[in-house]
Amino acid sequence: xxxxQGCFSFLPDLTDEQISRQxxxxxxxxxxxxxEFTDDxxxxxxxxxxxxxxxFDLRDAAGxxxxxxxxxxxxxxxxxxxxxxxxxxxxxxxxxxxxVNRPKDEPGxxxxxxxxxxxxxxxxxxxxAVDRPEGGRYG
Amino acid sequence: xxxxxxxxxxxxxRRTQQEETKMNQHSMTIRGKERxxxxxxEYKKMGYWEPDYVPKDTDIIALFRxxxxxxxxxxxxxxxxxxxxxTATWTVVWTDRLTAAEKYRAKCYRVDPVPNSPGQxxxxxxxxxxxxxxGSIANLSASIIGNVFGFKPLKALRLEDMxxxxxxxxxxxxPATGIVVERERMDKFGRxxxxxxxxxxxxxxxxxxxxxxxxxxxxxxxxxxxxxxxxSQPFMHWRERFLYCMEAVNKAQAASGEIKxxxxxxxxxxMEDMYERAEFAKELGSVIIMIDLVIGYTAIQSMAKWARRxxxxxxxxxxxxxxxxxxxxxxxxxxxxxxxxRLAGVDHIHAGTVVGKLEGDPATTRGYYDICREDYNxxxxxxxVFFDQNWASLNRMMPVASGGIHAGQMHQLxxxxxxxxxxxxxxxxxxxxxxxxxxxTANRVALEAMILARNEGRDYLREGPEILAKAxxxxxxxxxxxxxxxxxxxxxxxxxxxxxxxxxxxxM
Numbered sequence: 001x002x003x004x005q006g007c008f009s010f011l012p013d014l015t016d017e018q019i020s021r022q023x024x025x026x027x028x029x030x031x032x033x034x035x036e037f038t039d040d041x042x043x044x045x046x047x048x049x050x051x052x053x054x055x056f057d058l059r060d061a062a063g064x065x066x067x068x069x070x071x072x073x074x075x076x077x078x079x080x081x082x083x084x085x086x087x088x089x090x091x092x093x094x095x096x097x098x099x100v101n102r103p104k105d106e107p108g109x110x111x112x113x114x115x116x117x118x119x120x121x122x123x124x125x126x127x128x129a130v131d132r133p134e135g136g137r138y139g
Numbered sequence: 140x141x142x143x144x145x146x147x148x149x150x151x152x153r154r155t156q157q158e159e160t161k162m163n164q165h166s167m168t169i170r171g172k173e174r175x176x177x178x179x180x181e182y183k184k185m186g187y188w189e190p191d192y193v194p195k196d197t198d199i200i201a202l203f204r205x206x207x208x209x210x211x212x213x214x215x216x217x218x219x220x221x222x223x224x225x226t227a228t229w230t231v232v233w234t235d236r237l238t239a240a241e242k243y244r245a246k247c248y249r250v251d252p253v254p255n256s257p258g259q260x261x262x263x264x265x266x267x268x269x270x271x272x273x274g275s276i277a278n279l280s281a282s283i284i285g286n287v288f289g290f291k292p293l294k295a296l297r298l299e300d301m302x303x304x305x306x307x308x309x310x311x312x313x314p315a316t317g318i319v320v321e322r323e324r325m326d327k328f329g330r331x332x333x334x335x336x337x338x339x340x341x342x343x344x345x346x347x348x349x350x351x352x353x354x355x356x357x358x359x360x361x362x363x364x365x366x367x368x369x370x371s372q373p374f375m376h377w378r379e380r381f382l383y384c385m386e387a388v389n390k391a392q393a394a395s396g397e398i399k400x401x402x403x404x405x406x407x408x409x410m411e412d413m414y415e416r417a418e419f420a421k422e423l424g425s426v427i428i429m430i431d432l433v434i435g436y437t438a439i440q441s442m443a444k445w446a447r448r449x450x451x452x453x454x455x456x457x458x459x460x461x462x463x464x465x466x467x468x469x470x471x472x473x474x475x476x477x478x479x480x481r482l483a484g485v486d487h488i489h490a491g492t493v494v495g496k497l498e499g500d501p502a503t504t505r506g507y508y509d510i511c512r513e514d515y516n517x518x519x520x521x522x523x524v525f526f527d528q529n530w531a532s533l534n535r536m537m538p539v540a541s542g543g544i545h546a547g548q549m550h551q552l553x554x555x556x557x558x559x560x561x562x563x564x565x566x567x568x569x570x571x572x573x574x575x576x577x578x579x580t581a582n583r584v585a586l587e588a589m590i591l592a593r594n595e596g597r598d599y600l601r602e603g604p605e606i607l608a609k610a611x612x613x614x615x616x617x618x619x620x621x622x623x624x625x626x627x628x629x630x631x632x633x634x635x636x637x638x639x640x641x642x643x644x645x646x647m
Contacts, residue, residue, distance in 0.1 A: 004396065004397050005396055007328065008590075008591060009587075010359055010580065011587050011588060011591065011610070012613055014591075018595075021595045021596075025594040025596070041396055042396075043397055044326075044398070046326070083328070089514075090514045090532065092319070094328045096328055096329030096594075108393070108396065109396060111390055111393040119382055120382070120423065121385075121386065123424065125392055125393045
């Protein structure tokens with residue numbers, strides 16, 4: 001299973017050079033790039049852990065790539081994504097977000113169905129990985 | 140009818156340029172006691188033609204394209220439009236004197252001949268804010284287009300554009316969700332969203348219908364969509380559709396780890412039925428519902444308020460709009476409908492594809508998209524935008540491009556429509572030779588490859604076909620989509636285009 005969140009998940013995994021060009025695009029737009037990681041990739045898990053603060057006032061993608069390298073050293077078997085934050089009025093949110101690191105094995109999700117009154121079903125999406133405690137989910 | 144309207148004046152085709160520029164020069168308003176003598180009087184003398192009037196910041200301004208009957212004075216025709224869309228009736232009434240009549244009279248303050256269109260005139264008419272009820276498109280439209288479009292002295296009349304003052308904009312809720320919050324809720328940033336309308340539009344059972352939804356979403360689309368006429372028919376009761384669609388959405392969500400949605404069309408014969416369907420969609424956990432434009436402005440506003448209260452994205456299908464938006468000389472321009480819908484509070488609106496099968500000149504379509512998405516629209520005559528429009532932080536509406544588009548056009552779509560748009564490939568997904576999932580994957584891969592290339596600074600419009608061919612090397616579904624639809628284009632002349640074309644200026 002391959003989680004397809006983010007902007008480029010349907011393409012072959014991006015090389016560091018490709019990632020760096022996307023980061024440069026964001027920096028040139030004046031957006032702050034943020035590195036986040038998680039071992040709970042539930043589609044509604046909005047808040048992945050932050051690897052430091054968003055990198056404001058940065059001009060060169062090399063800074064982000066260095067931090068990404070550090071993050072991978074520690075969380076190389078987790079999901080890592082880059083998000084670019086635009087603080088201009090009327091937007092003030094994420095402008096681009098894409099996955100740059102995945103665990104070796106992605107077990108995905110199971111769908112639980114609770115049968116309710118009538119033919120109504122209450123659905124719950126559960127990650128196979130989160131049955132194990134945080135930190136030990138991807139081996 | 141005032142007698143002057145029946146007396147032929149100089150035929151417009153014989154008017155000289157000098158005479159045209161003289162059109163706007165003097166007021167003819169009769170004042171004092173004479174103004175209220177019983178009988179008929181020309182509209183231009185009753186105070187509906189005021190060339191010296193300077194519109195207030197709080198005035199609503201409407202721009203009409205007026206085509207007077209042969210021999211009718213264009214100034215009188217324009218004044219008549221102002222009169223009939225505000226306080227006037229065909230004869231003088233003394234009861235005007237019980238009111239602050241001068242304030243309530245709409246004032247035509249400028250009439251320009253339409254470039255290259257003999258016999259047509261642009262009339263600018265200002266309306267005082269007190270003429271309108273707060274937060275009511277029904278009231279606004281009843282005033283501006285309620286009566287005057289059938290007026291005999293006019294051959295044709297079209298409402299081209301409106302300037303809505305901030306004071307009025309602020310009385311509306313606006314889009315229930317807006318582009319930014321929709322993206323946050325859907326967790327999708329940096330690329331257009333992808334959708335598909337389930338086909339065939341009619342005849343599928345709920346179970347078969349849900350199959351199409353599941354395949355398309357699992358293949359990589361963000362949304363699927365009911366068509367405008369899918370409500371509750373003998374072949375598929377609405378509850379069947381909702382139940383099977385939500386099974387499909389949840390299954391695809393678990394299979395991809397992404398948030399997915401399907402626009403459940405709640406359009407029905409009564410408000411009570413629509414609320415019932417919307418409540419059921421909410422109970423099932425849908426993130427989005429859908430309505431058709433034909434339910435009417437008040438129903439749309441009610442559903443927008445419901446959507447805001449219930450954290451639901453509201454999709455509007457502009458069913459029926461072409462009956463009055465398409466012809467250039469008569470009706471209401473779609474840019475006005477788009478403005479009304481942003482006030483009314485829908486989150487999605489179909490606004491044209493440029494390259495697809497439905498009407499849409501590139502410059503005019505650009506104007507619609509700006510109206511949906513920008514916080515401030517400056518005058519852009521070349522896009523058909525006649526007024527500066529301040530939206531005062533009202534949420535943005537997501538435009539939807541749907542109808543006859545396919546993966547092979549991805550570079551053109553991105554160039555014309557930008558990033559904040561939903562690209563809907565119905566046939567272009569479901570008609571894929573390898574199946575629906577493959578069709579969806581082809582579209583998603585084409586889109587991601589194009590965004591990647593754009594962000595890398597490549598000239599993606601020119602290199603588009605190359606970029607797609609390269610992406611197809613590792614994606615058989617895309618390869619096959621490019622092959623099947625390689626020669627499909629819809630090149631017909633548009634019926635609605637801007638009247639002003641930019642001309643290169645001389646460098647100083």
